[in-house]
Amino acid sequence: MVRPTDDFITRMTVWHLQLPVLSARDHGIGRVDQNIDIAVVELQTSGGYKGYGEASPWSVFTGSVEASLGALTRYAPPYVLGRKLSDRQAILRDVNHAVAHCTEAKAALETALLDVTGIALGVSVAELLGGAVRDRIPLSCSLADPDFDADIALVERLQADQVNIVKLKTGFANHRFDIMRLEELRKRFPHLQIRVDYNQGLTPFGAEEKLRDVAEFRPDFIEQPVPARHFDMMRRLREGLSVPLLADESVFSLADMHRAIDEEICDGVSIKIMKSGGLKAAQDIAALAEAKGLAAYGGDMFETGLAHLAGTHMVAATPNITLGCEFYQAKYYLKEDILSVPFPIEDGAVVVPKTAGLGIVPNLDKIAHYAVHSVSLES
Numbered sequence: 046m047v048r049p050t051d052d053f054i055t056r057m058t059v060w061h062l063q064l065p066v067l068s069a070r071d072h073g074i075g076r077v078d079q080n081i082d083i084a085v086v087e088l089q090t091s092g093g094y095k096g097y098g099e100a101s102p103w104s105v106f107t108g109s110v111e112a113s114l115g116a117l118t119r120y121a122p123p124y125v126l127g128r129k130l131s132d133r134q135a136i137l138r139d140v141n142h143a144v145a146h147c148t149e150a151k152a153a154l155e156t157a158l159l160d161v162t163g164i165a166l167g168v169s170v171a172e173l174l175g176g177a178v179r180d181r182i183p184l185s186c187s188l189a190d191p192d193f194d195a196d197i198a199l200v201e202r203l204q205a206d207q208v209n210i211v212k213l214k215t216g217f218a219n220h221r222f223d224i225m226r227l228e229e230l231r232k233r234f235p236h237l238q239i240r241v242d243y244n245q246g247l248t249p250f251g252a253e254e255k256l257r258d259v260a261e262f263r264p265d266f267i268e269q270p271v272p273a274r275h276f277d278m279m280r281r282l283r284e285g286l287s288v289p290l291l292a293d294e295s296v297f298s299l300a301d302m303h304r305a306i307d308e309e310i311c312d313g314v315s316i317k318i319m320k321s322g323g324l325k326a327a328q329d330i331a332a333l334a335e336a337k338g339l340a341a342y343g344g345d346m347f348e349t350g351l352a353h354l355a356g357t358h359m360v361a362a363t364p365n366i367t368l369g370c371e372f373y374q375a376k377y378y379l380k381e382d383i384l385s386v387p388f389p390i391e392d393g394a395v396v397v398p399k400t401a402g403l404g405i406v407p408n409l410d411k412i413a414h415y416a417v418h419s420v421s422l423e424s
């Protein structure tokens with residue numbers, strides 16, 4: 046009997062896209078302005094099935110788009126083309142061995158493999174990852190505009206859309222600016238759920254005092270105040286804090302999570318498929334966190350709806366990711382997304398698609414429009 050997963054992967058197409066954004070955004074580690082750079086991969090099988098995935102790098106955080114493109118067009122294809130869909134795990138192992146780092150490219154490849162396999166079998170990506178434990182994920186939107194009035198206008202729009210969680214990006218200007226914004230948000234929007242993310246923006250010296258001030262505003266949590274490597278300082282800050290401390294940049298891999306637990310640096314962790322190098326690896330990190338009683342959050346990079354969909358299926362199928370998600374860029378940050386229908390957000394929550402694969406396909410005309418380069422390889 047021939048099964049759909051006996052299909053061979055016959056073609057791999059990779060696009061480099063530059064997508065315009067609505068405003069500048071300042072984070073502790075850097076600024077995003079004008080455009081974001083991403084890579085999209087399409088896999089096609091001998092039976093004509095197609096699947097898509099996205100690599101969403103940020104050079105100051107996970108890596109560069111050039112590294113993603115190199116991984117996807119040079120190092121991965123020998124281990125992908127001509128292989129069966131049923132070889133998914135072996136393909137990912139071989140690509141992982143063939144090129145170090147490039148976690149965003151590996152996430153894109155796993156996403157595309159899961160998407161095309163799900164489509165061939167008629168099941169969703171969440172089902173391939175063990176099955177959804179939630180069909181809606183509370184949405185948080187980040188506030189990072191250097192023009193705070195623009196962020197106030199964004200919060201008004203969010204409230205009208207019933208999005209009631211925001212993450213204030215701090216540590217890029219000065220402490221007074223951060224406290225002023227917290228005061229204003231608490232005053233103007235008393236029912237808003239607020240989280241704070243420094244993106245490594247503080248130097249260890251003086252960080253304790255600043256976090257104590259911020260904790261007065263009772264945020265749900267404070268995320269990654271100091272540079273990733275300062276595990277000892279994260280532990281000290283956590284010990285002195287009255288609100289939970291989350292690790293983000295300190296934890297990319299399962300080994301990082303293990304060390305973070307060992308050294309007691311955090312109460313929770315931001316999990317991102319672009320850091321872990323895939324959806325399954327992200328689930329493993331969340332499970333390890335769960336074993337030690339740590340909470341987990343569905344983080345993301347500067348992404349389109351395509352990577353959001355991958356994150357959505359991963360979060361849906363991972364019981365321990367209970368702090369919601371931040372898949373807001375497709376709707377609230379990009380001038381135009383690349384999906385064929387809008388990324389599904391209703392009443393302040395992301396709605397998990399139930400149809401086959403990722404559930405929504407990208408619009409190839411939009412991909413062609415925003416592509417600066419593409420490569421197509423056949424077996």
Ligand code: MG
Pocket residue numbers: 242244268269293294315344
């Ligand atoms: Mg973060």
